Amino acid sequence: MKYLKFLLVGIFFGIVLVKSEAVSWYRIYEMFRFQSFHMYGIIGTAIASGILFLQISKRGIVKSIKGADIFVPKKEKGISRYIIGGILFGFGWALIGACPGPMYILLGTGVFSMAIAIAAAILGTYIYGALKNKLPH
Amino acid sequence: MEYILNPWPWYISGPLIAFVMALLLYFGKTFGMSSNLRTMCSIIGAGKTVNFFKFNWKAQIWNLIVVLGAVIGGFIATQFLSNDSVTNLNPATIMELQNMGFENSGATLVPNEMYGLEAITSPKGLFLLILGGLLVGFGTRYAGGCTSGHAITGLSSLQKPSLIAVVGFFIGGLIMANFILPLIF
Numbered sequence: 001m002k003y004l005k006f007l008l009v010g011i012f013f014g015i016v017l018v019k020s021e022a023v024s025w026y027r028i029y030e031m032f033r034f035q036s037f038h039m040y041g042i043i044g045t046a047i048a049s050g051i052l053f054l055q056i057s058k059r060g061i062v063k064s065i066k067g068a069d070i071f072v073p074k075k076e077k078g079i080s081r082y083i084i085g086g087i088l089f090g091f092g093w094a095l096i097g098a099c100p101g102p103m104y105i106l107l108g109t110g111v112f113s114m115a116i117a118i119a120a121a122i123l124g125t126y127i128y129g130a131l132k133n134k135l136p137h
Numbered sequence: 138m139e140y141i142l143n144p145w146p147w148y149i150s151g152p153l154i155a156f157v158m159a160l161l162l163y164f165g166k167t168f169g170m171s172s173n174l175r176t177m178c179s180i181i182g183a184g185k186t187v188n189f190f191k192f193n194w195k196a197q198i199w200n201l202i203v204v205l206g207a208v209i210g211g212f213i214a215t216q217f218l219s220n221d222s223v224t225n226l227n228p229a230t231i232m233e234l235q236n237m238g239f240e241n242s243g244a245t246l247v248p249n250e251m252y253g254l255e256a257i258t259s260p261k262g263l264f265l266l267i268l269g270g271l272l273v274g275f276g277t278r279y280a281g282g283c284t285s286g287h288a289i290t291g292l293s294s295l296q297k298p299s300l301i302a303v304v305g306f307f308i309g310g311l312i313m314a315n316f317i318l319p320l321i322f
Contacts, residue, residue, distance in 0.1 A: 003202045005164060010206015011213065013157045018214035018246075019141075020150030024224050025247040029234070032307075032314030035227040038147050043288060045151025046158075050293025053159045062163070070162050075281060075291060075298035082298050085279030086287075086305015092272030093306060094313035095265065097247060099284040100277060101170040103270075104204045108211025111247050113257045117270035122181075124274025125174040129189035135279065 014105045023105050025097025032094050080136040142220040158289055166199060169286035171277040173197070173204050237322040250322070265321070280305060 017023050020042055031039035056062055057070035064070055093099050096117050098106060103121065106114045128135075145153075158168040175190065176197040183190035224243035231242045239248050249256065256262030277283040280302045282291060288306065291299020 003199060006166075006199045006202040007206040007209075009157060009160050009164075010203035010208075011210040012160075012206075013154075013203070014207040014210020014212075015214040015218060016145075016150060016153045016157065016210075017207075018211055019145040019218065020147065020153075021144050021224050021246075022150065022154075023211070023246055024243075025251070026224055026226055026230065026234070026243050028310075029314055029318075030226055030230045032310045033230065033233075035230045041147030042151045042154065045148055046154040046289050047151075047292045049152040049155035050158055050289055051295070053155060054294050057162075064163055064165050066165060068165070071165075072162065072290060072294040072296075073167060075287075075296050078298060079301060082280050082301035083305045083308075085276050085281070086302040087276070087309035087312075088272050089276030089280055089283065089302075090306040090309020090311070091313045091317075092269045092274075092276055092309075093284075094310040094318070096251070096269030096273065099170070099273065100174065101207060101283070101285055103273070104170070104173075104207045105211035106246060108208035109215040109246060110212075111252055113252045113254075113266065114247075116257060116263070116266045117273070120267040120270025121274030121277075122174050122177050124271040124276075125171075125278045126178045126183050126187070126190070126274075127271070128275045128278040129175070129178065129183065129187045132189050 013101070014108060017102055017105050018109060023098065023102040023109070028094060028097040076137075078137050084136070141218055143222055144224070154289060155293065158285070158293065161203075164199075167286070168290045169200070169282055170204070170207075171274075171283040171286060173200050174274050175278060176201060237319065239322070276309070 021027050022039065022042055027039055030036040054070070054072065060069065062070060100121065103114055103118050107118070161168045176194045179190040179192060179194040226243045234242045239250050251262060251265065257266060280287065282302060287299040287302040292303060
């Protein structure tokens with residue numbers, strides 16, 4: 001039962017991303033070709049709302065379900081890993097038109113061939129894990 | 138009801154995505170979809186060969202449940218909450234995609250030319266999906282997050298590493314969409 005809330009959040013997330021067309025390969029292509037404002041609008045308003053929420057919660061107005069402060073883990077410092085990893089991720093994102101969230105969601109919409117990309121993404125993650133200590137971070 | 142069945146405008150969708158992040162933080166968790174790929178590696182035994190996957194994946198079950206929900210949400214949205222409206226793409230986009238061999242752009246969520254049965258049973262189509270998946274999986278873990286973890290959560294919490302990662306996402310995406318895709322198709 002303790003997982004029910006996470007199932008509901010996931011369902012809501014899946015519905016929002018389909019209805020917003022953020023899972024559309026075409027919308028991602030259009031975004032990277034600067035031919036539409038749609039995705040920029042989504043990402044921009046998501047970040048603006050997120051900043052608002054985190055600024056409010058930082059002042060202790062919103063607490064977590066357990067009464068603790070809302071906490072966002074700090075990312076490690078570094079440049080190489082973020083820029084190189086980010087560029088490689090961007091290549092993949094624009095090629096298959098989906099990042100990890102939409103990959104799962106698209107499977108649910110009936111794009112079963114996405115299972116191939118998901119399996120490859122799991123393998124890609126494994127390859128990173130195996131090479132981690134040899135890569136600049 | 139029409140409002141729900143039609144595609145949702147960006148100014149509604151963006152804040153709703155932030156709401157997902159807020160809910161997960163409220164539940165004491167974080168919004169990060171790519172972490173599940175690492176968890177899946179661990180579940181299938183990657184921890185035996187690589188230390189990076191040696192962790193208590195059971196503590197990540199909640200996130201796999203979010204993924205399960207997302208799959209169900211995708212099903213509900215297309216089966217019950219959609220009409221037959223097509224994605225309202227820029228006519229210029231449709232035109233140039235047509236020149237690259239993509240028909241009926243926007244009628245489906247993903248192009249048949251990449252995800253259809255004919256595409257995935259051709260060596261080129263299969264190769265592209267595998268390559269794209271590998272890049273997403275490798276890149277996201279290298280960068281320590283994806284669109285949810287860096288672009289939404291990281292930028293909302295004003296973290297510099299996330300800004301660098303998102304700049305990377307866009308450099309990669311811009312190169313792929315503007316220079317590499319036209320060579321492939």
